[in-house]
Amino acid sequence: MAAVDFEHRVAFNPMSEAEASRVIGVAKRRDFLFAILGVFVLVLSMGMLTALIVDLLVDGLARIDYDFLTSFPSRRPAQAGILSAWVGTSLVMLTTALIAIPLGIMAGIYLEEYAPRNWVTDIIEINVSNLAGVPSIIYGLLALGLFVYTLGLGRTVLTAGLVLALLILPVVIVATREAVRSIPLIIREGAYGMGADKWQVIWHYILPAARPGILTGAIVGLSRAIGETAPVLTIGALTFIAFLPPSPVQPEFPFLNFDWLTSPFTVMPIQMFNWISRPQEAFHINAAATGLVLIAMTLTMNAVAIWIRYRLRSQARS
Amino acid sequence: MPEAIMNQETYRQSEFARASDPSVAAGSRPNAISDTLKADVRGLSFWYDQFQALKNIDLPIAEKKVTALIGASGCGKSTLLRCFNRMHDLYPGNRYDGEIVLLPENQNIVDKGIDPIRVRLKAGMVFQKPNPFPKSIFENVASGLRVRGIRDRAVIAGRVEEVLREAALWDEVKDRLDQSAYALSGGQQQRLCIARTLAPEPELILLDEPTSALDPIATAKIEELIEKLRDHYAIVIVTHSMQQAARISAYCAFMHLGQLVEFGTNETIFTSPKEKRTQDYITGRFG
Numbered sequence: 001m002a003a004v005d006f007e008h009r010v011a012f013n014p015m016s017e018a019e020a021s022r023v024i025g026v027a028k029r030r031d032f033l034f035a036i037l038g039v040f041v042l043v044l045s046m047g048m049l050t051a052l053i054v055d056l057l058v059d060g061l062a063r064i065d066y067d068f069l070t071s072f073p074s075r076r077p078a079q080a081g082i083l084s085a086w087v088g089t090s091l092v093m094l095t096t097a098l099i100a101i102p103l104g105i106m107a108g109i110y111l112e113e114y115a116p117r118n119w120v121t122d123i124i125e126i127n128v129s130n131l132a133g134v135p136s137i138i139y140g141l142l143a144l145g146l147f148v149y150t151l152g153l154g155r156t157v158l159t160a161g162l163v164l165a166l167l168i169l170p171v172v173i174v175a176t177r178e179a180v181r182s183i184p185l186i187i188r189e190g191a192y193g194m195g196a197d198k199w200q201v202i203w204h205y206i207l208p209a210a211r212p213g214i215l216t217g218a219i220v221g222l223s224r225a226i227g228e229t230a231p232v233l234t235i236g237a238l239t240f241i242a243f244l245p246p247s248p249v250q251p252e253f254p255f256l257n258f259d260w261l262t263s264p265f266t267v268m269p270i271q272m273f274n275w276i277s278r279p280q281e282a283f284h285i286n287a288a289a290t291g292l293v294l295i296a297m298t299l300t301m302n303a304v305a306i307w308i309r310y311r312l313r314s315q316a317r318s
Numbered sequence: 319m320p321e322a323i324m325n326q327e328t329y330r331q332s333e334f335a336r337a338s339d340p341s342v343a344a345g346s347r348p349n350a351i352s353d354t355l356k357a358d359v360r361g362l363s364f365w366y367d368q369f370q371a372l373k374n375i376d377l378p379i380a381e382k383k384v385t386a387l388i389g390a391s392g393c394g395k396s397t398l399l400r401c402f403n404r405m406h407d408l409y410p411g412n413r414y415d416g417e418i419v420l421l422p423e424n425q426n427i428v429d430k431g432i433d434p435i436r437v438r439l440k441a442g443m444v445f446q447k448p449n450p451f452p453k454s455i456f457e458n459v460a461s462g463l464r465v466r467g468i469r470d471r472a473v474i475a476g477r478v479e480e481v482l483r484e485a486a487l488w489d490e491v492k493d494r495l496d497q498s499a500y501a502l503s504g505g506q507q508q509r510l511c512i513a514r515t516l517a518p519e520p521e522l523i524l525l526d527e528p529t530s531a532l533d534p535i536a537t538a539k540i541e542e543l544i545e546k547l548r549d550h551y552a553i554v555i556v557t558h559s560m561q562q563a564a565r566i567s568a569y570c571a572f573m574h575l576g577q578l579v580e581f582g583t584n585e586t587i588f589t590s591p592k593e594k595r596t597q598d599y600i601t602g603r604f605g
Contacts, residue, residue, distance in 0.1 A: 117410075186449035192408055194514070195439035196465045204464075209452050 005299065018272050053295065068289060072243075073271065077282030085271035087244055088157070088237075089226065089297070091260055092267055095161025096225050101218050103165070104172025108214075111173070112180045113202055132170035140234025148235055150254050155236040157245060158261040163231045168221030175217020180209035186260030212309045219305040223298050229269040237270050268294045340577035351569065353380035355421050356522060356552035357402070362416035362428070364397060364406070371397045372384070374413040378569075379522070381421075384544065384553045386584075388560065390599065395556045399524050402427070402554060403441040404434035407519045420453065420521065441522040442515035447531045448507035450499035450514075455491050458499045458510055462518040477517055478481040485513035486543055503535025512543060516551075523547070525555040529562065541566055560600055566590045572596045 015023075071081025111128075115121040143163035147153045152164075154283040185205050191205040245263035266289050344504075357379040364372035371394050379385050387395040397406075404427065406412040414428040420440065427437045442462070450458050459478045468474060478495075482488040487509045491502070499510055510526060515523060525544070529537040544566050547553065557563050563570055570587040572580045572595070578594045580587065591597045 146453040148491075184449075186445055186447055187451060189405065190445060190449040190451065190511070191403065191461075192439055193445070194462045194465050195435050197435050200465055204461075205451055253544060307499070 007055060012056040045279065056288050056291050056295070059285055059299065060290075062293045063285050063289035064292060069293075073274075077280055077286055078122045080275075080283075080286055082268060082271055082286075082293065083140060085266050085268045085290065086293060086297075088265035089294075091157050091245060092160045092164065092232075093222060094262065094267065095157060096164040097166035097218070097222060099161060100168050100172055100221060100225075104169050104218070104221075105176050105214060107206075108173045108176025109180060109202060113198070113206075113278075114178045121214055128170050128173050135230075135232060136167055136228055137230040137232070139163050140231030142166070143231060154262065155264060156262045157265045160232050160265065160267070161261075163235060164225040164228060167231060168225050171221035171224065171269070172214075172217050176210070176214050179213025180206055181219070182213065183209050212312050215305055215309055215312075218276050219301060222301060226298055226301070227269055227294065229273055232267055232270060234272070237264075237266050269295075321334060321536045349376050349378055349578075351378050351380055351583075352558070353568075354522050355379065356381040357421060359398075359418045360417040360419060361416065362398075362401065362418060364394075364401060364415070365413040366397075366406075366438035367411040368596055371576050372401070375578045377578060377581060379552055379554055379572055380569060381552050382549060383568035384548045384555060384566050384604075385569045385571065386457050386563035386601070387554065387556045387571050387573060388558075388563050389573035389579075391558075392575075393573040395571075396526055397576075398573070399443075399526055399554060402524050403439075404428065404524060404585070405443070407434040429586060437482075439518070440520060441524055443524040443526065444508070444511050444515050444528050446527045448504055448511055450502070450507050450510055453499065454496045455502070455510060456495040457550050459513050459517055462514055466518055481513045481516040484547070485509045486539065486546075487513055505532050505539055507542060507548050508532060508536070508540060512540070512547075516547075521552070523551045523553045525553065527556050530558060537562075560588075560602075572599060574599075 035305060068081045069086065070081060070083050072083055073079040073085075076120060107128075111121070111125065115124070143159060143166070147159045147162055149157060153159045187205060187209065188201065191201045196205070245260035247260070272287045272290045272294070275283040275290070278284075337563070355378050356458075359375050359377040359379070362372055362375040362377075363370060375398060377385075377398075387398060389395050400406055400528060401414065401418060406414070416428070417426045418428050419425065420427050425432065427441075451461060453461070456478055459481060460474050463474050463477060479488065479492075482491065487506060490506060491510075494501070499507060502510060529540050532540065541562065544555070546552065548566070548568075555563075555567065567584050570582065571578055572587065572591075572593070573594055574600055580591055580593045582591075586592075586594060591600065
């Protein structure tokens with residue numbers, strides 16, 4: 001190392017007190033301005049959302065009562081209810097979850113852990129991300145052509161569950177991949193280092209650790225699916241249904257009944273869409289009330305997910 | 319397989335020669351030692367894709383002794399250690415040449431025909447940073463047994479207690495075995511990882527800088543533990559601490575740029591190294 005030449009170095013005076021105050025002052029002002037901007041943006045966006053919900057509450061809250069939840073739709077707004085709509089939504093979401101979550105997790109794990117790194121895999125990966133951006137009505141058209149006409153599944157709960165499952169599959173796949181990828185390398189190497197085979201590593205070490213992330217993705221997907229109108233409308237969900245699908249559980253053996261899968265149905269967004277397009281003001285109030293129930297269902301789903309995630313985390317860390 | 323038979327023959331001969339006259343054995347192959355061998359690295363080279371990280375390494379690993387690998391960062395000592403349990407097979411593009419023969423079964427564990435899982439079941443590894451699994455303390459220690467398909471609860475519970483005692487951790491954790499391993503301190507976590515490695519009774523224990531993330535007190539405890547274990551297991555340790563290598567190892571190998579510069583007993587390396595580079599490194603003049 002060459003010795004520093006103290007004789008000929010560039011003159012550099014230490015900063016004066018006043019100069020330091022000025023530099024710090026500029027930095028602090030910049031921080032403050034950015035924070036103000038952030039708060040402004042936050043208040044604006046949250047304010048709009050709050051206004052929306054408050055508007056729904058003002059219009060619809062008074063309309064929600066026991067009768068509203070347990071009545072079928074009717075020509076008279078005061079007697080109309082959303083029984084068939086919320087039951088339909090629940091059954092369709094159940095179908096969607098049962099199809100999309102296992103398939104999405106399996107696909108995500110395959111892509112992350114098993115797929116060879118070649119151009120076929122690259123194409124699949126690009127397509128998965130692109131599918132997440134395809135407009136939902138396109139999925140509706142696909143379902144109409146494939147599920148309803150070609151496969152002859154009809155305008156049923158099963159068809160709706162399938163199309164919404166397709167719609168959210170990319171979300172679940174991407175979330176699974178992210179969650180699996182975020183497992184620290186040392187955990188993975190530790191498991192392999194014990195002599196675990198690939199299946200054991202994935203099943204006993206990676207999946208349990210990735211569960212919170214996968215769950216988040218699944219819920220985000222389902223929250224999107226619950227509000228979807230276009231694809232369900234495209235496959236021809238009915239807007240006026242005065243009966244319920246057969247119950248999934250029955251008192252006789254084998255206690256589970258799958259006839260509901262092939263039953264016609266309606267869902268809450270469609271019920272809302274139908275009511276909002278009527279001229280009578282009273283139906284608009286019904287629509288607002290339905291919207292509130294829909295939001296409540298989504299929030300409940302999110303709350304359950306947060307609770308499960310919290311449980312999983314404290315199990316692992318406590 | 320004539321080659322395998324020949325290797326076996328050569329091994330028997332050299333073993334015989336060594337037993338009768340150590341000086342003959344010392345001349346017959348590089349880096350010969352008078353102890354019983356647990357493993358023998360013969361002409362091992364290793365490539366990360368195009369980059370050759372290990373160059374023709376010859377290194378005996380003595381049974382029930384500690385062999386320390388020392389050298390500056392990037393010299394290939396961790397790479398060499400990770401060959402012993404085929405960790406490199408997890409990533410594409412890595413290539414071995416030469417042999418690591420595990421004894422007495424006389425099996426070349428870097429042979430392509432041998433499943434890396436089979437090798438890892440025999441050679442347990444402890445990593446630089448404590449890496450307990452996000453499970454309970456009990457389950458962490460039991461994991462190696464479960465991987466081997468052991469289901470009998472009594473057997474597992476018995477073995478868990480046994481190795482936690484061996485790892486000098488039992489008294490600290492016996493009342494909270496079902497708590498998460500993350501609740502332990504760093505030093506305790508590392509002893510837990512050592513217990514986890516001991517549980518399935520490995521033939522070879524690989525320690526990859528096991529104390530580099532720990533404070534001096536926790537380090538002292540781990541060293542104490544290694545001193546206890548070395549009477550029962552063949553241990554290979556990679557360490558950056560010269561003092562640690564001097565304290566706990568029976569044999570020491572100094573590596574530089576992928577080559578084994580010098581190998582010898584602890585005494586030779588630390589008091590009268592033959593190579594100038596070894597001397598410079600252990601006295602702190604470079605690295």
